[in-house]
Amino acid sequence: MNNLRATVAAAGFTALIAIGAYISIPVGPVPIVLQNFFVLLSALLLGSKIALSSVFVYLFLGALGLPVFAGGTGGIGHFFGPTGGYLIAYLPAVVITGFIARRPKRRTFSTLNSVFLQFTALLAGTLCIYLIGVPWLKYATQMSWKAAIGAGAAPFILGDLLKIVVAFIIGRSFSSRVDEFLQLAFQKSSISEST
């Protein structure tokens, strides 16, 4: 794969995840975010490797203090705050989602199977974010398990299901064009290598 195009694609999705910060609604200790939507979408469209670097640079820019985290804030302090777990969890989530969702690309699967796989991938990614985020919230704020789930998971489940459905639809309608964007590069680089 051509490095330059992969870098541009990764940068584009980093920007998209950062933009998610400006379309979010802060409520209580955990704001409702579009970031996890874009994180899952990038894993779906780019595959785990490029998406991982997208998320890494996003977190890095946030750690430097640029206002790219939910609600337009930033700073390394966020990683140690109550919602830090959700941010860290993006890294394993994209790896898992990307790994599961891109499998049908390599083998020939029926459409039904690939639909099933993509939904599983998105669900697994979302679950991963909760599995790391909620215990983190519990220990950072010294809440009980019940309170932590009530504040950090329960209010967002409906929204996350909606996000999964939309991510799936958007992922399907744009995957061929993103592939083309990356693939074009692949053809070019193979030509330049052979000459």
Place this chain on the structure above:
Amino acid sequence: MAEIAILHYHPGSSALHRLDPRFKVLLMLGYIAALFAGYWMHYLAVTLLLTTASISAKLHPHSFKRELKVFLFLALIIFTSHFFASLQRGYETALQEGLFLGWRFMLIVWLGILFTAVTEPSELHAVVYWLLRPIPGVPAGRLAAHASLSLVIIPLLLDGVHEIREARKSRGIDHCRNPVKRFRSIMNPLMEKLLMQMEELALALESRSFDESVLHSSLHFRMQDAVYTLLFLLPLLVLQIVYIYF
């Protein structure tokens, strides 16, 4: 195009523009640490220092008017949500809590706006490279290029979001009930914009035979930069020491 000035680079030749980007990052980290320490004197000090810095960088608040409105609105939401969340601990504490968090939010946003206004993407490229290079197994050159390219795309995409909002408003489709449809009607044009932006950028970079490993601005340590940084950090350090010992 480019109606939203936030996170855009504003060319200039002030002392802040010419400051070594490593020190800019250090200043930013220092200020954010001070804000998370959470005393109101720190907030006041950071507000004063940021005002001084903005004036010295010759940034007019006029060019940020519209964005500031958006952020004031977000700050208001933060204020109200925290106000009601801590209301059972007494009216006064709740008011204080809400005010502080809203204020802190505005300061962090201001810090980010100021940083990107005086730092060229190529300078950021150099800083990220400098920071990541010592870590083994991390492709520093590539990630540095990635970070600076993201900073190029973020303002363009924000402009895109603004355009999409206006287009939806003018066509009166803001009141769709179906949440999936509503979500999609924003995401589809946004993704379209992103792909267009990526294609354009990739073509532009390819035609100039862009190389990720080449740094376009070099970092030089200068004594005056260190002095300048210290000058802007000293008040906060003094405050912190005063708070610890008195």
